[in-house]
Amino acid sequence: MESNAMRPIVAVLFVTATCAALLAQTSAPGRSDVPAPGFDLSGYWTAPLYEDAMERGAGPELGDYGGFPINDAARLFALSYDASRVTLRHHQCDGYVAPYSVRSIGNARAWEERDPHTQQLIAIHWYNQTFEGHRTIWMDGRSHPPAWAPHSWMGFSTGRFVGQALEVQTTHLKQGWLRRNGLPESDQATLIEFFVRHGDHLTHTSVISDPVYLAEPEIRSTDFARQPIDHQTWLFACDDGEQILDRAADRVPNYAFGENPFANEMRDRYKIPAAAYLGGPETSSPDLLPKLASLTDADGAAKTKPASGPRASSRAVDPEPHDGNIHMWPLRGGLFLLVGDSGNVVAQVGDEGVLLVDAGAGLLAEKMLAQVRLLSDKPIQYIMNTGFQPEHTGGNVALRASGGDPSVRGSFFALQFADAGVGATIVAHQNVQNRMVAAKRAAAGLPSDTYLQERRRTFHNGDAIEMFWEPRAVTDGDSIIHFRRADVIVTGDIFTTTQYPPIDVANGGSVQGEIKALNDILERTVYQHQEEGGTIVVPGHGYVSDEHEVVEYRDMVVIVRDRVQAMIRKGATLDQIKTARPTADYDTRYGSTSGAWTTDRFVEAVYASLTRR
Amino acid sequence: MRQGLLRLVISCSSVFALTSAALAQRGGPPQAPPTPKAQAAFDITGQWVAVVNEDWRYRMTVAPKGDYAGVPLNPNGRRAADAWDPARDESAGEQCRAYGVAGLMRMPTRLRIGWVDDQALKIESDAGTQTRTLAFGAPRSQGGDWQGVSIASWDRSAPVVSGGFFPGGGGRAGSLKVVTTKMKPGYLRRNGVPYSADTVVTEYFDRFDVPNADSLLVVSTEVVDPTYLAQPYWTSSHYKKQNDTTGWNPTPCAR
Numbered sequence A: 001m002e003s004n005a006m007r008p009i010v011a012v013l014f015v016t017a018t019c020a021a022l023l024a025q026t027s028a029p030g031r032s033d034v035p036a037p038g039f040d041l042s043g044y045w046t047a048p049l050y051e052d053a054m055e056r057g058a059g060p061e062l063g064d065y066g067g068f069p070i071n072d073a074a075r076l077f078a079l080s081y082d083a084s085r086v087t088l089r090h091h092q093c094d095g096y097v098a099p100y101s102v103r104s105i106g107n108a109r110a111w112e113e114r115d116p117h118t119q120q121l122i123a124i125h126w127y128n129q130t131f132e133g134h135r136t137i138w139m140d141g142r143s144h145p146p147a148w149a150p151h152s153w154m155g156f157s158t159g160r161f162v163g164q165a166l167e168v169q170t171t172h173l174k175q176g177w178l179r180r181n182g183l184p185e186s187d188q189a190t191l192i193e194f195f196v197r198h199g200d201h202l203t204h205t206s207v208i209s210d211p212v213y214l215a216e217p218e219i220r221s222t223d224f225a226r227q228p229i230d231h232q233t234w235l236f237a238c239d240d241g242e243q244i245l246d247r248a249a250d251r252v253p254n255y256a257f258g259e260n261p262f263a264n265e266m267r268d269r270y271k272i273p274a275a276a277y278l279g280g281p282e283t284s285s286p287d288l289l290p291k292l293a294s295l296t297d298a299d300g301a302a303k304t305k306p307a308s309g310p311r312a313s314s315r316a317v318d319p320e321p322h323d324g325n326i327h328m329w330p331l332r333g334g335l336f337l338l339v340g341d342s343g344n345v346v347a348q349v350g351d352e353g354v355l356l357v358d359a360g361a362g363l364l365a366e367k368m369l370a371q372v373r374l375l376s377d378k379p380i381q382y383i384m385n386t387g388f389q390p391e392h393t394g395g396n397v398a399l400r401a402s403g404g405d406p407s408v409r410g411s412f413f414a415l416q417f418a419d420a421g422v423g424a425t426i427v428a429h430q431n432v433q434n435r436m437v438a439a440k441r442a443a444a445g446l447p448s449d450t451y452l453q454e455r456r457r458t459f460h461n462g463d464a465i466e467m468f469w470e471p472r473a474v475t476d477g478d479s480i481i482h483f484r485r486a487d488v489i490v491t492g493d494i495f496t497t498t499q500y501p502p503i504d505v506a507n508g509g510s511v512q513g514e515i516k517a518l519n520d521i522l523e524r525t526v527y528q529h530q531e532e533g534g535t536i537v538v539p540g541h542g543y544v545s546d547e548h549e550v551v552e553y554r555d556m557v558v559i560v561r562d563r564v565q566a567m568i569r570k571g572a573t574l575d576q577i578k579t580a581r582p583t584a585d586y587d588t589r590y591g592s593t594s595g596a597w598t599t600d601r602f603v604e605a606v607y608a609s610l611t612r613r
Numbered sequence B: 001m002r003q004g005l006l007r008l009v010i011s012c013s014s015v016f017a018l019t020s021a022a023l024a025q026r027g028g029p030p031q032a033p034p035t036p037k038a039q040a041a042f043d044i045t046g047q048w049v050a051v052v053n054e055d056w057r058y059r060m061t062v063a064p065k066g067d068y069a070g071v072p073l074n075p076n077g078r079r080a081a082d083a084w085d086p087a088r089d090e091s092a093g094e095q096c097r098a099y100g101v102a103g104l105m106r107m108p109t110r111l112r113i114g115w116v117d118d119q120a121l122k123i124e125s126d127a128g129t130q131t132r133t134l135a136f137g138a139p140r141s142q143g144g145d146w147q148g149v150s151i152a153s154w155d156r157s158a159p160v161v162s163g164g165f166f167p168g169g170g171g172r173a174g175s176l177k178v179v180t181t182k183m184k185p186g187y188l189r190r191n192g193v194p195y196s197a198d199t200v201v202t203e204y205f206d207r208f209d210v211p212n213a214d215s216l217l218v219v220s221t222e223v224v225d226p227t228y229l230a231q232p233y234w235t236s237s238h239y240k241k242q243n244d245t246t247g248w249n250p251t252p253c254a255r
Helices: A002-027 A072-080 A083-087 A098-103 A265-270 A286-292 A297-302 A365-375 A396-402 A430-438 A511-524 A547-569 A574-579 A599-611 B002-026 B056-060 B075-082 B086-091 B095-099
Strands: A043-046 A107-114 A121-128 A133-138 A156-162 A165-171 A176-179 A183-185 A190-198 A201-209 A218-227 A327-330 A335-339 A345-348 A354-357 A380-384 A425-429 A449-451 A455-460 A463-470 A478-483 A488-490 A536-538 B046-050 B110-117 B120-125 B130-135 B149-155 B175-181 B186-189 B193-195 B200-209 B215-224 B233-242
Touching: A072 A183, A098 A121, A098 A133, A098 A176, A098 A190, A098 A201, A098 A218, A165 B200, A190 B175, A190 B200, A190 B215, A201 B200, A201 B215, A201 B233, A218 B215, A218 B233, A286 B056, A327 A365, A335 A365, A345 A365, A354 A365, A365 A396, A380 A396, A380 A455, A425 A430, A425 A455, A425 A463, A425 A478, A430 A449, A463 A511, A478 A511, A511 A547, A511 A599, A536 A547, A547 A574, A547 A599, A574 A599, B075 B193, B086 B095, B095 B186
Parallel strands: A133 A156, A354 A380, A380 A425, A425 A449, A488 A536, B130 B149
Antiparallel strands: A043 A107, A043 A218, A107 A121, A121 A133, A156 A165, A165 A190, A176 A183, A190 A201, A201 A218, A327 A335, A335 A345, A345 A354, A455 A463, A463 A478, A478 A488, B046 B110, B046 B233, B110 B120, B120 B130, B149 B175, B175 B200, B186 B193, B200 B215, B215 B233
């Protein structure tokens, strides 16, 4: 009876609301303050390769960077690139980053993901056949991850409908290609895209901002045609294998500055000045046209070597929070990253107790402890140190004191030592203890359980944990720590995403040992798919990585080593080498002109490693 | 249930009709429908500069004869491209073949876009000193020149079936759609890649305001030419908005 009485009221309200919505939409066309209705991106799409047909098909011309608003670092990186680098095992299945993936050859497919209960749009998925790039564009208003979260080929994307377009913002991209002739896009790049449908013609516009390698945002527009039938070929098979047998592990094909044999190919073939096709923001402007005829070979040659002048510093986002708090990021298999107290800390939690890899600087030890307490109410049983540096061992004293090692307390040690098992056991290579003693560090923070051989192993919380000594990496006491079941490797300062490797020659470090250590990490990693995912690599500083970040870092160290080595062989002095700027293509990513670890100090360390008798 | 649905549709239609009538009466005598200028989906006016980074070699320089990679020419088209003779064009007074409507927007150029009146837009290029008139409604010329006859409309996607339970469509900002015919034959690229007088050029102009950065104008172009193309030829060209008039440098057509 009651429901019958309500019917007319409900009907009136419904009609009024529906009609009001219709009126609101029809009376405000195109107003940017009105939320734009969505449109359907679903279906099969194919990009006709009419634009940049060579690049997107067979491949771009070597040295052709014309129209790209790159900076000097990007150009030098590209000119240093030897295409045979893709024969390296760890580069054979490199994927494409999202903006290049959209531009690539191959089929694409889009579909919606909706909440089954509310039918609200959660995400739009865009799948590219080439390298099986699967993008998820979150439409539900979620935030982007923090700076210490992992990067991926596709990055992290959020979208909204604005005007006639789907606008997408993407962060957390891996280092990849702007163009696959060596022109780099850094892991600091961010992306804004606009998808617009005109019937079955989709126009995709991308705007890449890259503080490391672009002087201005790079703009692209790409067309897609909607296809009525399934393309059927959606996979991109790739598995790495040996391409060149017996190649040394520390060999990364590259050209010295000014010595790329293909830099003048376009000049010779098409009679275009090198200064034009070697790119830069000025080369995408109509204002280039009247200047083309006056560009000389000398102008081109000048673009192939580092310019004189002050060194550049890193333009990368600092991935550490610096907000006085400890932040947690879940890894896998009971492992968590704790970030905020300088060096990264990894906590393993489980029934047996808490195991920490490194202890941070100790400036936020209480907050570190509080975060550990949120993860587990068990005591900290072990602290494993990857090295002796204060930003990794500074928290040893406080964190050790808060814990205890029950595996010792109930043993015969307790009969001999009154403090057996009191406090966590600190495990490290013997040289860590030696260096800390020499530096007069507090006794309570010294490693209490050291090892001397190349491998230390233990089984804790159901995981097999291996510590591998890297004898002459950044110091002589570094360890990488591999949680085999979780498949997480913690590297200490052998690998960071924030700086050149802090090779401490005075404390036993060397560039050769650093390269060996990075290759040792790569000997243990397995990617999940197209050179990403799989083994998680936690750097000493910086964001959670996988083997791709380690490979790019290894390549950088090898290439800088090669340049310094070549100059030494030619009789150059350290000052001459520093003036030649052998790190010029990496300084905008890793360089520093101030602070504890400058670019000059890194070059000095490489030089010292290579000239030490 | 069906009766309820029918009642709702009728009710909604009635509300629409009554509301529309009330709105019409409120302002006194019936008003003329808004002009295309008043209905503009976005502000397209101002000076825009081409960002030439796609097909860079073909756009910034004149590629060798016979280099038509990426253009879906049919055999006739390839023959015509292979027979390109710039000296012949020059002697025939046809230096502007590459600046015709199917090639102009790919040129390294600046554009000045403004309203001629309430019913027409004008696009001027400094490259080749060309002028296009985009008429909403009746054409403004007979064609037969480099830029042909361009008919413009604001293209807002609308539901295929509308009304009642199928709202939407009116709220989308839309694009500027331009269909051009009746042009002189010209070149898609500066090295003599041809299009014929039978070509139909359909363009969509979209403006995107990048958050905290440039405003972009993206022109998505479809060239359909039964004479020289095996299939429709699509490109998209992009421009950045200038806040001033610097760089405007009208030049004659040139190779």
